[in-house]
Amino acid sequence: MEILVKTLEGLEPALEQEIKNLGFEEATVLNRAVLFEGDIKDMYRANYELRTALRVLLPIHKFEAINEHMFYRKMQEINWSEYFNVNQRFAVYSVVSSQYFTHSKYMALKAKDAIVDQFRDKYGKRPDVSTYNPDVEVNIHIFENKCTISLDSTGESLHKRDYKVASVEAPLSEVLASGILLSSGFETAKIFHDPMCGSGTFISEAFMIHCNIPPGKFRQEYAFMKWKNFRQSVWDAVKENADAKICGPTTIQFYGSDINRQNMFSARKNLYQLPFGDQVQFSKKDFLKESLNPRPDFLIMNPPYDIRLKSDDIDEFYYQIGMRLKQDYSGARVCVFSGNLEAMHKIGLKANVKLNLMNGAIPSVLHCYDIK
Ligand SMILES: C[S@@+](CC[C@H](N)C(=O)[O-])C[C@H]1O[C@@H](n2cnc3c(N)ncnc32)[C@H](O)[C@@H]1O
The missing domain is CATH 3.40.50.150 (Vaccinia Virus protein VP39)
Structure with a gap:
């Protein structure tokens, strides 16, 4: 599966090198991101071990759309109950750069509607939407007619390493x-x-x-821990291997x-x-x-x-x-x-x-x- 690691502008070469050092030779450098192929364990490793990563996204679906109806229909083709259940809370974030869609917040709303409607049709119940500590974060990226739907495996940005107990004015990230x-x-x-x-x-x-x-090392929470497919034993092994060094x-x-x-x-x-x-x-x-x-x-x-x-x-x-x-x-x-x-x-x-x-x-x- 594709793993998309986001970083800060200018740090793409450093991130690419880090990903290669983890053993992934085939990394593609994008704008403020690097893409590589891996499995669930590699997604955990990216979150735990990459120093220049801000967040790690898992693209789950790509499609083309030129109007909101097409977008809604394509969003409904994704089987959302594969990723979370009706009792979990979710949030949608979107970044849009397109002549077809101009308002990113509106596209996030359309995406929420498509997800909620699918659950309601299937189970007669809908999951709650919450931007405060959601269980699942859906990330929408639209460039022209190309829509990429990803799950955010990180949650709070990875610059929050949780070792800083004292700060000063103007600290660096x-x-x-x-x-x-x-x-x-x-x-x-x-x-x-x-x-x-x-x-x-x-x-x-x-x-x-x-x-x-x-x-x-010091972070307790990552978004992937609330996913349906979270594998505690794989996560423990990722930490153990890295900590042993x-x-x-x-x-x-x-x-x-x-x-x-x-x-x-x-x-x-x-x-x-x-x-x-x-x-x-x-x-x-x-x-x-x-x-x-x-x-x-x-x-x-x-x-x-x-x-x-x-x-x-x-x-x-x-x-x-x-x-x-x-x-x-x-x-x-x-x-x-x-x-x-x-x-x-x-x-x-x-x-x-x-x-x-x-x-x-x-x-x-x-x-x-x-x-x-
Ligand atoms: C922008 S802050 C550095 C922030 C730091 N990189 C961090 O992440 O927290 C600049 C620092 O330079 C210190 N500073 C200013 N003039 C200095 C001087 N002449 N000698 C030593 N430190 C100085 C300030 O006290 C301040 O802590």
């Missing part, structure tokens, strides 16, 4: 941080340092990658620091949730004034952008970051992720990796430099 790390080349580092660590998302995600801690840090020492003591404590609390996370060292430091001992050979940072976190003179701040890197970090690899594209130029170094990404609604860039 775990999925975004993972994608950035997988594009950064950090895995060859010996001393990894995030000198503006905030809640520690980069350190947590890098630590989890290095120590083979599955991104789903967890190890302590081997070749990398991890460090985090922040100018704000409270933020540094938040990062430490979050790392304490992870197995071996107490091996990460934290300190309070102003990156512009103090250095870390030992000297890092890999730095990654997400400085304030002057959007959510304000700075007095953002251009000068980025200029100072660049100066500091040139003066004190020769030989190191440095990756800076920021949503202030203007200020990024002030760093004054030539990037050998440039990746355009979105941080929520903020167009952002990742620049990596090998400091001479």
